[in-house]
Structures are given as C-alpha cells and as structure tokens.
Amino acid sequence: MNLIIIYSISILTLVLYGEMIMGSCDVKLEGSLLKDVVEILLKKDSDKGCALFNRKKIPAFSAAMTKSKSLSSKEIIKFNKVFTNIQNGYNPSTGIFTAPIAGVYQFSSVVMSDNGKFLVATLWLNDTVVSSVYIKGSAYQTGALSMILDVQKGDQIAVKSYGNYVIYSDSLNYSTFSGSLISQ
Numbered sequence: 001m002n003l004i005i006i007y008s009i010s011i012l013t014l015v016l017y018g019e020m021i022m023g024s025c026d027v028k029l030e031g032s033l034l035k036d037v038v039e040i041l042l043k044k045d046s047d048k049g050c051a052l053f054n055r056k057k058i059p060a061f062s063a064a065m066t067k068s069k070s071l072s073s074k075e076i077i078k079f080n081k082v083f084t085n086i087q088n089g090y091n092p093s094t095g096i097f098t099a100p101i102a103g104v105y106q107f108s109s110v111v112m113s114d115n116g117k118f119l120v121a122t123l124w125l126n127d128t129v130v131s132s133v134y135i136k137g138s139a140y141q142t143g144a145l146s147m148i149l150d151v152q153k154g155d156q157i158a159v160k161s162y163g164n165y166v167i168y169s170d171s172l173n174y175s176t177f178s179g180s181l182i183s184q
C-alpha cells in the first residue's frame with residue numbers, strides 16, 4: 001500500500017516538473033532521457049508547450065502611412081500609424097524596427113508611388129541594402145518588399161527612399177511595413 005502511494009507521488013512530481021520544463025522553452029534537456037520520459041507521460045510534443053509562441057511575447061509589428069510624404073535620398077520612411085507592436089520593436093517616430101531578440105524574422109513592406117511618378121524604395125538591415133523595389137506607373141502603383149532575415153538582437157531594419165521621391169498613402173493605408181519573428 002505504501003509503495004503504491006510513493007509510486008503515485010513520484011509520477012505526479014515528475015509530471016508537474018515536466019509541465020514546468022515544457023512550458024518554458026528550455027532546450028537544455030534536449031535529447032535527455034528525462035525529457036523523453038516526460039514527453040511520453042504527457043503524450044505531447046515539447047514544442048507545443050513553448051511559451052515564446054504566445055501573442056504577447058512574439059515580436060511582431062505592422063504600421064501604415066496614413067498620408068503621403070516627400071522624401072529625400074536615403075531618408076527612412078516613417079510608417080506613422082501603428083497597428084501591432086508586440087514587444088515594441090518598431091518605433092514610429094524613427095521608422096526603425098530594432099530586433100528585441102535574435103531570430104529569423106519575416107519582413108514585408110508595400111509602398112505606393114505618386115500619380116505617374118517613379119519610386120525606388122529599399123529594405124535595410126543596419127547599413128546594408130537587402131532588397132529594392134522599382135515602380136514606374138502610369139498612375140498610382142504599389143510595389144512590395146519581402147525578405148526572411150536571420151538577425152541578431154539590436155539589429156535595425158527599415159525601409160528607405162532611394163532618391164527624392166513621394167511615397168503615396170492616404171486614409172486607405174496603401175503603404176505599410178510589417179515584420180514578425182518566425183523562429184528563434
């Protein structure tokens with residue numbers, strides 16, 4: 001009888017300990033026997049309990065321009081209206097996203113040219129141009145930038161005008177800049 005109680009308490013302790021580990025994104029136990037045992041007991045995949053993939057914790061932002069702006073060469077486009085800014089990596093007063101944690105991120109931007117005008121815009125990672133978009137339409141035209149980048153904590157991502165251009169936008173929020181962590 002006593003043996004059964006001790007056995008039950010041991011299993012319960014192990015399960016509770018397992019829940020703590022699984023819920024904390026702790027990778028130190030990777031490949032350990034304890035992790036395997038805990039996974040079998042909990043009948044779950046360790047990734048599912050990872051607390052990082054939580055809507056309050058995963059860095060993600062989306063911002064739009066609500067009006068047109070005339071920019072000079074290499075000037076950062078400030079997407080003034082913030083829709084999402086989890087972990088506050090995006091700063092609307094500078095237009096720069098600073099990675100709060102290292103990881104693989106997806107970045108995208110849609111920019112609209114002024115009526116019949118050229119627009120060349122570039123996506124920057126710190127001091128390097130990563131990708132560009134070239135638009136020349138007979139009217140207003142949109143172009144898109146989209147990249148997946150492996151960045152370090154503190155790296156800065158922004159969209160800049162490549163020359164003296166007007167970035168068009170209005171209350172329909174045509175021009176936007178977004179990014180989100182995909183994986184750590």
Ligand SMILES: *[C@@H]1O[C@H](CO)[C@@H](O)[C@H](O)[C@H]1NC(C)=O
Nearest residue numbers: 125126127152153154155156
């Ligand atoms: C990018 O710039 C930030 C801010 O100046 C700096 O902390 C970081 O080390 C830079 N990253 C690389 C890869 O140069």
Ligand SMILES: *[C@@H]1O[C@H](CO)[C@@H](O)[C@H](O)[C@H]1NC(C)=O
Nearest residue numbers: 064066081082170171172173
């Ligand atoms: C554009 O953004 C503004 C500011 O957040 C918002 O009030 C407006 O509804 C947005 N426009 C559209 C078409 O969603």
